[in-house]
Amino acid sequence: MCMDNAGTTVGLVALVTALASACMIQERRKLQKMKRDYFRQHGGLILFDEMRSKQGISFKIFTKEELQEATNRFSEQQVLGQGGYGTVYKGILEGNVEVAVKRCNTADEQQKKEFGKEMLILSEVNHRNIVKLLGCCLEVEVPVLVYEFVPNGTLFQLIHGNHGLRISLATRLGIAHESADALSYLHSSASTPILHGDVKSSNILLDRDNKAKVADFGASILAPIDKSQFITLVHGTCGYLDPEYMQTNLLTDKSDVYSFGVVLLELLTGKLPFNFNPDVLVHEKSLAMMFMYAMKENKLEQILDVELKDGNNTEILEEIAELAMRCLEMCGDNRPSMKEVAEKLDSLRKVMQHPWVQRDPQEMECLLAEPSSVVSSTITSAEYFSIEKEVVNSLQSGR
């Protein structure tokens, strides 16, 4: 009798174990199938094939488990920031490699299908001032992106945060030039031209030496189409939006130029791109309008960041303001290209670093021929510009 009972118990335990194992296997298969389906839906197969055919591509397709481990299961403590499209987590990969893991909120069917193809284009972007896309995970409902980690916050935080640090004109000019160079690369040097679509100071990250790293490029690819989210998106970029885009709904490379013009204004004035305070005057709501108004009235000085108002480098500040004016032209065709903007900023940066670097060798010759003009090696840019003007005048009048 006792033996019979023991036999029945063992039988029951075996049956329950077998059933549980079968369920687990079933669940695991379901999960595997789901992962495979998501992977296919997001264009993972195309991406995988292309990656195999391209040698030396440094782009990885991560598994869900790898990213869960890297981010401590996407824990709250790992959150670096929240954007219009999703949440960014800090992750640590094997070998102690720090990464930023971006989990998007949603993606529509079309976006999901295109994802693999888009990733392929973005994975080939390689520029020292652009945040590197290291890989992605496609076996989840909404794809996850993995970027290099940039440790020093954003340009928005540097300008508008309450850190009390003084930001020199040289640092500002450096960041402006590097960001412009990155955008110019996206527009014309990358294998497929890429429009950034969301240029703003919070999308310019800074590394330990305050070198710029443009982030979120190709954001339009991931832009949600759902209306309620579109409002958040627009809210997030208020003050930067190209007025021509608002009329035509067509994003062009010149839309990036306009938005970059607003970033230049933030660097020049230290002011926010948009003032939501209902009490401020209409022309003071948007920084771009406020700036245009000040320029028209010949009052640039009044809206410059106090940190820049030390009387030095006035001409460089005026040149940056002139450049910003051109970027903010209402008609896109009248704006300079990003390449032109980057070149101009580079030449201003060189003038600041080495006041004697001349753009025109003839002028250099002329200056060297006039020893009285060479005052000292520590000449200020104000002196440089006045000498330059004098030289140009004397060349024109044939003196």
Ligand SMILES: Nc1ncnc2c1ncn2[C@@H]1O[C@H](COP(=O)(O)OP(=O)(O)OP(=O)(O)O)[C@@H](O)[C@H]1O
């Ligand atoms: N590669 C990165 N390294 C370090 N921090 C990052 C990185 N990428 C993003 N972050 C942080 O995460 C925050 C949110 O980034 P995200 O790109 O999602 O949002 P956003 O640019 O502020 O807004 P939106 O996505 O609407 O343009 C950033 O402000 C930044 O602080």
